[in-house]
Amino acid sequence: MKKEFAVxxxxxxxxxxxxxxSEEGLEVMAIDIDEDKVNAYANIASHAVVGDTTDETVLKSIGIRNFDHVIVAIGDNIQASILTTLILKELGVNDITVKATNDYHEKVLSKIGANRIVHPERDMGKRIAHKIVSNNVLDYLELSDExxxxxxxxxxKINGQSIIDLDIRAKYGVNIVAIKRNKEIIVSPQANEIIQSQDVLIVIGADSDINRFEKRLLGD
Known part of the structure; x- marks a missing residue:
């Protein structure tokens, strides 16, 4: 059975x-206190509901506990975000992802049991910063603080050299987990894979090691 989501x-x-x-073909219920916003997603989501999610009876009435994953994306109203998350936990929702607007908000969400806490504005800022400061970094995904x-x-500089020639893991402590080459993606490339100058290397590791690798090996 497909997972059911509520946003x-x-x-x-x-x-x-x-x-x-919705574009992935998943069942999604869209919920907001603003009727105009709900109407805008009426033809996108599987179901669209106007409701105040800080009211436990509203969440019970829409059967929120039956959803596999609930995303709390309330933006400006931190109190509403926290109260909604608390009620979802009390109602037994198993998987809750919540948008945090600042560090204080994150601390409270963590204490009341949110499964995942995301900072979309902060995370996007980091991604943009990484692209700005380096000509080589094409994209960036934070796995943890480090x-x-x-x-x-x-x-x-590394065109025509194999992964084993570069000895990247031993020298820099990072791993090349995939290589994008034109429309092809080479997953878990072999040690004898020859790197080409137009390749995109998908690298995983500690931020400090990735920075060292990028600056010393690829820097101009």
Whole structure:
């Protein structure tokens, strides 16, 4: 059976999640206190409901505990976000992802049991910063405070060299988990794989090691 999702809060963040899940063919209920926002997603989500999710009876009435995953994407109203999350936990929702607007908000959400806490604005800012400061970094995904997956564009300096020749894991402590080459993706490349100058290396490791690898090996 397909998982069923509920998205609470249909601002830019919640709305984009709702649309992306719907485009994957998943069952999504869109919920917001603003009727205009709900109407905007009536033809996108499987179901669209106007409701105040800080009211336990409202959440019970829409059967929120039956959903596999609930995303709380309430933006400006931190109190509503926290109260909604608390009620979801009390009602027994198993998987809850919540958007945090600041560190204080994150601390409270963590204490009341949110399964995942995301900072879309902060995380996007980091991704943009990484792209700005390096010509080689194409994309960046933070795994934790200290570890990331990064897409790095290979250049002429390593063109024609194999992974084992470069000895990247031993020298820099990072792993190349895949290589994008034109439309092909080479997953878990062999040690004798020859890197080409137009390749995109998908690298995983500690941020400090990735930065060292990017600067010393690929830097101009």
């Amino acid at each position: 609470i809060g249909l601002g830019r963040f919640g709305g984009s999640i709702c649309q992306a899940l 570890h990331s997956i990064v897409e790095i564009s290979a250049n002429h």
